Amino acid sequence: MTRIGAEYFDKMTQDNTSCDYPAAIRSVCPNCGNWASFTLAHNHLNPAMSIRTAGSYCPSCNFLVKFVMLYEDRAVQNRSRVPIQVDLYPEMDSEFKVGALPDSVPAPLRKSLDDAIRAYNARIYGATTTSGRRTLEGIFKYMLPEEQRDTSLYKLIQAAGDNYDFKAPIDRLSNAVRKGGNLGAHFDPDKEADQVMARQTLDLLVYLIEYLYVLPKRIESLENAIEMPEVAIGEG
Ligand SMILES: [Zn+2]
DSSP states (O other): OEEOOGGGEEEEEOOTTSBOEEEEEEEEOTTTOOEEEEEOEEEEEETTTTEEEEEEEOTTTOOEEEEEEEOOTTHHHHTOBSOSEEEEESOOOOOOOOOOOOTTSOHHHHHHHHHHHHHHHTTOHHHHHHHHHHHHHHHHHTTSOGGGOSSOHHHHHHHHHHHSOTTHHHHHHHHHHHHHHHHHHSOOTTSOOOHHHHHHHHHHHHHHHIIIIIHHHHHHHHHHHHTOOGGGGOOO
16 A cells, blocks of 8 residues: 555545545556546445545546545544545555666766665655656766766756757657668568567557657656646756
8 A cells, every 4th residue: 555645635525424535635546657636436434443445546547546544543423534544555566677778878877877766665755856866967967078067957958958869869760660661561582571670660669659648648747746837947
């Protein structure tokens, strides 16, 4: 289970039981990882046990998320109203793993990412986001010539956009898949598509589809979680 703090409750609701409950709970979906507001349905209080159970379907993936709310003993008689503990089931995957990175990734960048992952796996989430920010700083620094690296992260991000052609990998990927398709479409006994080439084509197509359709949703999901207005991205 994942413990949910009261700051993630949306609008406490009363029924006739003295055990109030949030109309919705904001959390990350344990199935798809998207941030969502889970409207509580299938709501049921067991007054003798001072426990309320509820469920909600994820608006992104339709996965059923379950909530268990614990009230103090004799909550109904004592009219204590607020749950003392709210847990979400099933538990989010608590261990983050990343596959082997290529040697071309600079060692300090690799170490910074390792720090972020180790902090996450140790459940030190503040340190995860801090190391994550440092990793981001590393990513952008290594994209720039050394003499341009000594500035704020905000300026590094701007400068990287001026120095690096972010569109180039997409162009190369698209043209590689296009040319591979030409091999399959035209008869040429010397150059035939084989399993390795077919596999690489599929891998690259999946990258491209994820980049265009999955990545924007995940970015939006994090923005919603941070509740960061665009103008407040700031100078840091
Ligand atoms: Zn989901």
